[in-house]
Amino acid sequence: YMLLCLLFTFNLLFFIAGIIILGLSTHIQSNRADYQITDELLPAITLLIFVGAVTLVFGFLGCCGAIKESRCLLALFFTDLLCMFLMLLAVGGLGVVARSPAAREQVKVNIEKMIPLSAQPKDVQESFQEVERTLKCCGFFDGHLDWGNSSTVVPNSCNCTDTSRNCTFLDGLSDVLIGTAFSFSIFMILGMGFSSILICQISIDKSDFITPT
Structure with a gap:
């Protein structure tokens, strides 16, 4: 029962996290210029929107699986967590690429043209x-x-104190992408662990009711 409560709570937080990721990434994509979104970062933002939407849906499925103690739903939840885990690693990787000297130089060239x-x-x-x-x-x-x-x-x-002070290129967004991706990856690993243990526990409990022929 304790494990069921933990998994349900985890999935509820997962559902809420999906809403936050989806809302934040959609806002950033809608305001590309304000956040200095480069072509290198755009795929990561798009992928993050998809991850947020999928996280929201499967957080709900995980809650249902925990309540109903359904091995099928929990197995589906585990599989989806694994897929999203790999996608988040890709988001983090794109964030790292966006911080590379080549990406910075490309941003500089694009702004010089303006x-x-x-x-x-x-x-x-x-x-x-x-x-x-x-x-x-x-x-x-x-x-x-x-x-x-x-x-x-x-x-x-x-009209600032020092008009010769140039604006530096923003690294904050790529830091957010990297931090978000790897932080949620840890939560997904925990979710996969919880769901695996619960699936095994449900299988054991059901096998106790099977009488030998």
Whole structure:
């Protein structure tokens, strides 16, 4: 009974985690410019959305399997946990790749093509301005000059103490991806362990009711 309660609680937390992952990753993908999502990181975000949706569904199935003591549902839950475990490892791997020097250089090249920033569409300018306001910086290479040579094109977001302070490339998102992927991988290993033990226990309990012929 204690193991059933533990597995049910675990799956309930798993269900809630699925909602959080799905909501967070969807928000990040919907605001790519604000979070400086590169082409290298986009597959990881998409995969994370899928993992969140699947986690939500199979967290619910795991709860049902624990309540009904169904070996079939628990076996399905175990199989899905294994698949998601492998996918999360892939997400973590993509996060590591996004931190590589080659990926950083690609981001730098892409931003250099957008100089002067004042020539970009309004929504792109607003995204860059949001980064500047958040990090209290100006431009990415030559300070406020990245917006253009005229002072009239420099936005209010560059009104900081040091207008020569360049905005650094954000590593925080890839850190979140790596941390999330490997943290949930640990929970999935625990879930696979709990479900395996419970499946074995259910099999033993049912075999006790089988009378020899």
